Amino acid sequence: PLHYDRSDRVQGGFFYNNVRYRDAHGRLFFGGANGLNIIEPNHIEYNPFPAQVSLKSVRVFDEVLSTLDSAGYAQGMVQLKHHQNTLSFEFTSLHFAAPEKNQFAYRLVGYDDEWIFTDASRRYANYTNLPPDEYQFEVKASNNDGVWGTPQAISFLITPPWWQTPWAMLSYVIFTAVVLMLFRQFIVMRSDYFNNLKLERVKRENLENLNRAKLEFFTNVSHEFRTPLTLIAGPLQALMEIGEGSKSVKQHLMTIHQ
Structure with missing residues (x-):
């Protein structure tokens, strides 16, 4: 329409x-x-000529980046540090037939899902607190009859801080693996230590039980022998006092008495 x-x-x-x-x-x-x-x-004359768009400036916070040539084209990939994550893009159209009717659309590939449309009264786009990643800002313009031109683009990379770099992540993994390995070794050594203590205690208790059993055994045996010997000692003493028999018999009686 x-x-x-x-x-x-x-x-x-x-x-x-x-x-x-x-x-x-x-x-x-x-x-x-x-x-x-x-x-x-x-x-009514229809305007078939698409509008050309040009990037006027790219700002990081309030600092203008010198990454555009005189025609507004980006010169290669722009590399930014992790704290340079607030950017502003200003653009304009090079189509001057009823410029107040020019329309614009922009998007930040890697951040915006869809094109964002605006008119000639608002020819800028702001992005704040962008996470570290690779992005491409694209902008296009239409003429007064809605004919869109080719998008203009600028690519930039926000590098992560050193503690989020791949080498840092790898060191975190290695450190965690070493800690887990040492912890596992500590658990195994601790378990072996307490198992050895338990084994020594069991051995000691078994030895004490064995000694106690031996003592009880010899005590019982001694008691069993003592009773018959006591019964024999009396008659043996009487025979020795009588003194009858040969000398060899008396000698045997003395041996038994001892």
Whole structure:
């Protein structure tokens, strides 16, 4: 659809609903508070020329980056530090037929999901606190009849801080693996230590039980032998006192008594 405003010499204010007419030649008549407007559709010239867009400046915070040539084209990849993550892009159109009707669309590839549209009154885009990554800012413009031109682009890389670099991440992994290995070794050594203590305690208890059993055994055996020997000692003493028998018999009695 075509849109007309005061820049096309259409009267301001409002039009009356009932004051409209189309004649036999296709001309359209509209009456309003400020007069009459006549539109001849057959004589409307369509603008087929796409609008060219140019980047005027790229700012990091308030500092202008000298990465654009005189025509507004980017000169290679722009590399920024992790704290240079607030950027502003200013752009304009090189199409001067009714420039107030130029439209713009921009997006930050890697950040924006869709194109963001704006008009000639707002020809800039701001981004704050961008995370470290590789981005491409693209902007395009349309002429007064909505014909879009080729997008202009600038690529830039926000590098991560040293503690987020691949080497730092690798060192974190290695450090964590070493800590886990040492912790596992500590757990194994601690378990072996307590197992050895338990084993020594069991051995000591077994030895004490064995000694106690031996003592009880010999005590019982001694008691069992002591009772018969006591019964024998009396008659043996009597035989020795009587003194009967040969000398060899007496010798044997003395041996038994001992």
